Amino acid sequence: QGSVDCPNLEFEYGDADGHGAELAELYSYTEEPELSTNRRCFEEDFHAQVQGRRWLELDQAQQKAYVMRLLDGLEVVNRDKRLKVARAILYLAQGVFGDCDNEGDVLHWSRHNSFLLYQLGTFTAFLELLNMEIDNSQACSSALRKPAISLADSTELRVLLSVMYLMVENICVEQEEDPPEWKTCRETFRMELSFPVHTEEPFALLLFTMVTKFCSGHAPHFPMKKVLLLLWKVLLFTLGGFEALQAMKVRKREELGLPPLPEDSIQVMRSMRAASPPTYSIELMEQQQQKRGHRSRRPLVKQDSLDIYNERDPFKNDEAGVDEEENDDVDSGIEGELDLMERDAIIPAMPAQRPPIERVSFPKGLPWAPKVRQKDIEHFLEASRNKFIGFTLGQDTETLIGLPRPIHESVKTLKQHKYVSISDVQIKNEEELEKCPMSLGEEEVQETPCEILYRAMLYNLPQYMIALLKILLAAAPTSKAKTDSINILADVLPEEMPITVLQSMKLGIDVNRHKEIIVKSISALLLLLLKHFKLNHIYQFEYVSQHLVFANCIPLILKFFNQNIMSYITAKNSISVLDYPHCTVCDLPELTAESLEAGDNNQFCWRNLFSCINLLRILNKLTKWKHSRTMMLVVFKSAPILKRALKVKQAMMQLYVLKLLKIQTKYLGRQWRKSNMKTMSAIYQKVRHRMNDDWAYGNDIDARPWDFQAEECTLRANIEAFNSRRYDKPQDSEFAPVDNCLQSVLGQRLELPEDFHYSYELWLEREVFSQPIRWEELLHYQ
Numbered sequence: 001q002g003s004v005d006c007p008n009l010e011f012e013y014g015d016a017d018g019h020g021a022e023l024a025e026l027y028s029y030t031e032e033p034e035l036s037t038n039r040r041c042f043e044e045d046f047h048a049q050v051q052g053r054r055w056l057e058l059d060q061a062q063q064k065a066y067v068m069r070l071l072d073g074l075e076v077v078n079r080d081k082r083l084k085v086a087r088a089i090l091y092l093a094q095g096v097f098g099d100c101d102n103e104g105d106v107l108h109w110s111r112h113n114s115f116l117l118y119q120l121g122t123f124t125a126f127l128e129l130l131n132m133e134i135d136n137s138q139a140c141s142s143a144l145r146k147p148a149i150s151l152a153d154s155t156e157l158r159v160l161l162s163v164m165y166l167m168v169e170n171i172c173v174e175q176e177e178d179p180p181e182w183k184t185c186r187e188t189f190r191m192e193l194s195f196p197v198h199t200e201e202p203f204a205l206l207l208f209t210m211v212t213k214f215c216s217g218h219a220p221h222f223p224m225k226k227v228l229l230l231l232w233k234v235l236l237f238t239l240g241g242f243e244a245l246q247a248m249k250v251r252k253r254e255e256l257g258l259p260p261l262p263e264d265s266i267q268v269m270r271s272m273r274a275a276s277p278p279t280y281s282i283e284l285m286e287q288q289q290q291k292r293g294h295r296s297r298r299p300l301v302k303q304d305s306l307d308i309y310n311e312r313d314p315f316k317n318d319e320a321g322v323d324e325e326e327n328d329d330v331d332s333g334i335e336g337e338l339d340l341m342e343r344d345a346i347i348p349a350m351p352a353q354r355p356p357i358e359r360v361s362f363p364k365g366l367p368w369a370p371k372v373r374q375k376d377i378e379h380f381l382e383a384s385r386n387k388f389i390g391f392t393l394g395q396d397t398e399t400l401i402g403l404p405r406p407i408h409e410s411v412k413t414l415k416q417h418k419y420v421s422i423s424d425v426q427i428k429n430e431e432e433l434e435k436c437p438m439s440l441g442e443e444e445v446q447e448t449p450c451e452i453l454y455r456a457m458l459y460n461l462p463q464y465m466i467a468l469l470k471i472l473l474a475a476a477p478t479s480k481a482k483t484d485s486i487n488i489l490a491d492v493l494p495e496e497m498p499i500t501v502l503q504s505m506k507l508g509i510d511v512n513r514h515k516e517i518i519v520k521s522i523s524a525l526l527l528l529l530l531k532h533f534k535l536n537h538i539y540q541f542e543y544v545s546q547h548l549v550f551a552n553c554i555p556l557i558l559k560f561f562n563q564n565i566m567s568y569i570t571a572k573n574s575i576s577v578l579d580y581p582h583c584t585v586c587d588l589p590e591l592t593a594e595s596l597e598a599g600d601n602n603q604f605c606w607r608n609l610f611s612c613i614n615l616l617r618i619l620n621k622l623t624k625w626k627h628s629r630t631m632m633l634v635v636f637k638s639a640p641i642l643k644r645a646l647k648v649k650q651a652m653m654q655l656y657v658l659k660l661l662k663i664q665t666k667y668l669g670r671q672w673r674k675s676n677m678k679t680m681s682a683i684y685q686k687v688r689h690r691m692n693d694d695w696a697y698g699n700d701i702d703a704r705p706w707d708f709q710a711e712e713c714t715l716r717a718n719i720e721a722f723n724s725r726r727y728d729k730p731q732d733s734e735f736a737p738v739d740n741c742l743q744s745v746l747g748q749r750l751e752l753p754e755d756f757h758y759s760y761e762l763w764l765e766r767e768v769f770s771q772p773i774r775w776e777e778l779l780h781y782q
Contacts, residue, residue, distance in 0.1 A: 006277070006566060006647055006648065006649050007603070007649065008273075008274050008649045008650075009274070009569075009603060009604050009609065009648065009649055009650040010603065011604065011606070011609050011650050011652075012270070013269070013270075013610070013613060013652050014241075014242075015236055015241035015242055015243075016236065016241075016524075017606050017607065017610070019107065019169070019173050020103070020107060020581065021606065022169055023107075023110070023166070023169060023580060023581070024579040024580045024581075024582075025229065025517050025520075025607070026162060026165055026166070026226065026229060026580070027162075027580050028151075028225075028491065028492045028510055028513075028514060029506060029509070029510045029513075029575060029578045030151060030492055030493070030494045030507070030510055031151065031158070032578060032583060035094070035097075035580070035583070035584060037087060038087045038088070038090050038091040038094065039091055039097070039098050041084045041085075041087040041088045041091065042087070042088040042091035042092065042096075043098070045070070045073075045084075045085075045088050046066070046088075049066060049069065050062075050066065054099045055092075055096045055099055056096065056099050056109070060116075063116060064116065064119075064120060067089075067092070067116060067117060067120050067122070068120060070085055070088055070089055071089075071120065071121070071122060071125055073085035074086065074125055074129065079156075082129070083155070083156055083159065086126075086129070086156070086159045086160065086163070087159055089117065089122065089126075089163055090159050090162055090163050090166075092113040092116075092117065093110060093113055093114055093117060093162070093163050093166040093167060093170075094106075094110060094166065094580070094581075094584070095107060095108070095109040095110030095113065095581065095584075096109050096113070097581060097584035097585055100584075100585055101585065102585055103581045103582055103585060105585075106581035106584055106585060107581060110166065110170055110581075111170045111173070114166055114167045114170035114171055115170070115171060115182050115185055117163075117167060118167055118171060118185060118189060119185060122163070122167070123164065123167055123189070123192075126160050126163055126164055127164075127203070127206075129156075129160055130157075130160050130161070130164070130206070131206070133156050133157050133160060134206075134209075134210060134213070134219075139153070139156075139221060140218060140219050140221070143219070143220050143221035144217075144218075144220065148493070149220055149221050149487065149490040149493070150490070150493045150494060150495045151490075151491060151492070151493065151494055151495065152495050153221035153490065154221045154222065154223045154490060154491050157221075157222065157223055157226075158223045158226060158491060161223060161226040161227060161230055162226065164230055165226065165229060165230045165233065168193075168230065168233045168234060168237055169233055171185065171186055171189050171237075172186065172190075172233065172236070172237040174186070189237075190237060190238055193234055193237065193238045194238040194449035194452065194453075195447075195449070195452060196452075201456045202238070202449075202452055202453055202456055203234055204231060204234050204235055204238070204453060204456075205453070205456045205457065207227055207230060207231040207234065208231065208457065208460075208464045209460075210222055210227050211224070211227060211228070211231070211464065211467045211468065211471070212460065212463050212464060212467045214227075214467070214471075214486070215466070215467035215470050215471065215486060216467075217486075220486075220487060220490060221490055222490070223490065223491030224471060224488050224490070224491065224518065225488075225491055225492070225514055225517055225518055225521075226491065228471070228518060228521040228522060228525070229517070229521050231521070231525055232521045232524050232525040232528070235453075235525055235528050235529065236524075236528060238449045238453075239449055239450055239453070239528060239532045240532075242266060242531075243266065245531055245532065245535065246264065246265070246266055248535060249261070249422070249535055252422055252535065253422060256422060256425050258420055258422070258425070259420075262368075262369035262371075262419075263368065263369060268367050268368065269651065269652050269655065271367075272367060272651035272652070272655065272686065273651055274649040274650055274651045274654055275646075275649075275651075275654055275682045275685070275686065276649075276678075277646045277647040277648075277649065278643060278646055278676065278678045278679045278682075366685075366689065367686065368687075368688035368689070369417070369688075370417050370688065370689040370690065370691055371417060371419040371688060371690060371691075372414045372415075372417045372418045372419060372690070372691050372692070373418075373419065373424075373690075374397070374418065374420070374424070376414065376690070376691065376692045376693075377397050377411065377414050377415065377418065378395055378397060379692070380410065380411070380414060380692055381393075381396075381397055381411065384403055384407050385402075385403070388402060388403055388404065388407070389402045389403070397411070397415075413691070414691055414692070417691060422535065422538075423534065423538035426537055426538045426539075427538060430539065430718070430721075430722055433725065434721055434725070437725075443726065445726065448536065450532045450533065450535075450536040451536060454533060454536065454540050455727060458723065458727055461543065461544065461547060462547045462550075462551075465544065465547040465548050465551050465553075466547075466551045468522050468525075468526065469548070469551045469552070469553055469556060470486055471486065471488060471518060471522060472518075472519060472522045472523075472556065472560075473485070473556055474486050474487075474488045475488055475515040475516075475518040475519050475522075476515075476519065476556070476559065476560045477512075477515070477560075477563055477568060478559050478560060478562060478563045479559075488514075488515070488518060489511060489514065491514075492510055492511055492514040493507075493511075494507070501593060502591060502592070502593055502596070505593055505596050505597075506575070506591065506596065509573050509574070509575060509596060512571070512573040513573040513574055516571070516573060516605070516607055516608055516611070517607065519560075519608075519611045520607040520608075520610060520611045520614075523610075523611045523614035523615050523618065524610070524611075524614055526548070526614075526618055527614045527617055527618055527621075529544060530544060530545065530618065530621050531621075534621075537722075539718065539719050539722040539723070541621075542715060542718075542719050543719045543723065545621065545622050546712070546715065546716060546719065548618075548622060549622055549629060549632075553618070553622060554619065554622060554623070554629065554632050554633065554636065555632075555636050557615045557616075557618065557619050558619075558633075558636050558638050558641055560615060561612075561615070561641050561642070561644075561645055562641050565612065565644060565645050565647065565648060566647055566648060568608055568612070569604050569605060569608050569609050569612065569648055570603070570604050570605065571605050571608060572599025572600060572602075572605070573599075573605070574599070574600060574605075575591070575596065575599075576600045577589060577591075609648075609650065609653070612645070612648070612653060613650075613652055613653050613656065616645075616653065616656035616657060616660065617656055619656075619660060620656055620659050620660060623660070623663060624663070626711070627708065627711060628708035628709070628711050628712055630663050630664055630667070631667070631708060633660065633663070633664050634664050634667045634668070638660070638664070639661060639664065639668055639672065642657050642660050642661055643657075643661070643676070643679060645657045646658075646679070646682075651686075654682070654686065655686055655687065658679070658682055658683045658686055658687050659687050661679060661683060662683045662687050662695050663695070665680070665683070665695050665696060665698075666694065666695055666696070666697065666698035667698070669698075670698075673696065680696060683695075683696075
């Protein structure tokens with residue numbers, strides 16, 4: 001009874017895990033010896049410069065002077081010397097752990113040194129070195145020749161990326177006691193990463209280029225985990241996290257004159273409670289026996305369907321107090337009603353002891369306010385007019401003449417819950433700009449970090465999406481090792497492979513952890529991109545979505561979930577004593593096979609649950625309101641896979657699974673709905689209601705076959721029109737003004753090449769005099 005054993009998971013979803021955990025995930029356990037190498041490089045140099053003192057004892061001016069000396073050392077030609085200096089800087093960014101007594105001190109000095117390094121221009125210096133390393137053809141060719149790539153092939157890159165990651169992660173974390181100059185530093189750094197000053201492209205684009213170069217096979221030694229983690233953190237820092245997104249959404253709705261959002265979705269989800277998972281065949285048989293036993297004793301009392309999970313019915317009114325709890329068995333909620341329908345009971349249910357009105361106790365309120373789209377009102381009126389009048393009035397939603405009073409009431413209710421999204425406004429504006437390009441003139445586009453990133457990514461965006469999905473596929477636990485799949489373990493495998501059982505176990509844990517961190521970073525950065533592009537402009541979001549769908553993102557995510565998801569979420573692929581910063585300040589106990597097998601005592605693995613929720617959210621974003629993509633969910637038989645994921649008792653994860661089940665319910669047939677009533681009632685209870693949405697019955701017009709391809713083609717045409725209008729600025733546009741004056745045209749100075757004067761006569765002879773003029777062609781030319 002796996003589903004009953006699963007406890008409620010005390011998980012709080014956020015932009016990222018705790019600061020310490022995020023820093024720890026940067027390093028593989030095989031990199032651990034390099035921590036002492038960094039320390040040695042720093043101490044050799046530091047003690048030569050500053051005798052008899054520690055880094056912590058220097059004042060700010062002395063620390064700055066020493067860092068400036070180190071940065072000068074990065075300018076040397078000798079590669080090994082440069083690497084030693086870079087390692088010394090990395091040791092500073094890691095928090096000079098040799099001088100610290102506990103983990104808190106290490107994290108404190110790591111932040112302090114990161115701000116100091118940034119103020120002295122370290123990030124720019126390391127960016128130049130990173131560009132040099134990316135273009136290092138020698139390293140690429142030697143890696144391509146090797147049969148097996150290991151940590152040693154990416155040493156320089158790993159040092160550079162680690163320093164940059166530590167700086168981004170430390171600077172972007174806000175704390176109340178931060179001095180004012182740190183706050184200024186943070187904003188300057190954000191601007192520097194978002195709005196490129198020296199280069200033509202934002203920093204994130206360089207990292208995207210590294211990802212595609214790695215996937216194309218030209219640079220197999222790139223440390224992909226570090227690149228992806230840094231890319232995710234840079235996007236999180238420059239674009240903003242989920243709370244910043246919510247605030248931007250509220251502000252944008254105000255600017256467009258739209259009514260405020262009915263609720264704060266982040267807060268609603270935090271207050272939601274996990275439901276009991278749906279039952280499976282073995283459990284159903286046991287319940288049938290239990291029910292028969294119950295029936296023989298008290299056939300007239302309805303059994304609460306949630307009793308087997310020792311949970312109270314969520315539909316019961318919480319305010320009712322003690323009386324209600326005493327009458328639990330009599331006053332069952334909607335779940336109980338549905339359970340009665342499923343039962344094969346011969347004895348009819350007796351009327352309840354109370355008046356019929358009070359039989360079902362409804363909740364105080366559903367978690368989400370219902371929403372209605374303009375299209376829903378139009379469809380409703382079209383159907384009503386066809387039925388009662390016999391003709392329709394197109395998109396007119398105001399004229400109600402000839403329609404009966406109940407229809408008037410329905411339309412009034414629908415209009416009360418009408419929700420106009422930012423996307424609707426953007427689509428309408430886009431249609432008008434396409435229709436009247438001359439009269440409406442140039443569109444004013446705000447130069448936001450998101451807009452700059454999209455413009456930079458636009459022409460290679462399909463390659464970026466394919467590359468990310470390739471790496472995600474290689475890192476998924478359900479993937480089989482194939483010869484043609486990319487090797488993502490280049491930055492985790494040691495030079496010398498393990499020889500003892502203990503070393504093999506440690507490496508096995510490290511490899512699994514490495515894959516989990518890659519999945520976490522890709523799922524988080526894809527979700528961030530989708531959410532920010534959707535807010536910036538709907539067609540930017542649709543462009544990314546369409547390329548994800550074309551690159552088989554939907555079956556890939558379903559394949560990811562087609563595993564024992566409970567064991568993935570509770571996986572213990574970490575060795576806490578080896579995690580940074582713990583391993584730098586504490587004496588390491590002797591590791592044994594037993595201690596590695598036992599793992600930590602956490603209830604679940606934060607990063608894996610975070611990844612699962614992100615992937616479900618991405619799947620929701622791709623399929624919402626897209627019938628052709630919803631049918632892909634049906635065709636790939638996603639319902640049983642998703643239903644298994646409901647076993648995880650975490651409210652947010654269940655909500656996104658239920659949303660995905662809701663959109664395909666009408667296509668799954670009556671029998672599926674009949675045998676999954678518990679899932680159906682969970683959808684009613686937790687997912688937002690759309691008035692007039694016939695999701696549970698399948699009588700709707702949407703349930704009939706239609707041309708799926710036409711939908712995608714129309715969308716693609718709209719996206720291409722948007723991209724060409726906004727980003728392709730041709731010089732000789734047909735709408736550009738034309739100079740019709742002969743004198744000014746002939747009087748224009750033309751820049752001619754120097755050698756033209758020498759070959760002018762020859763050119764005249766060849767191109768003009770020797771060519772017969774075909775007057776008839778000239779006259780007939782349109």
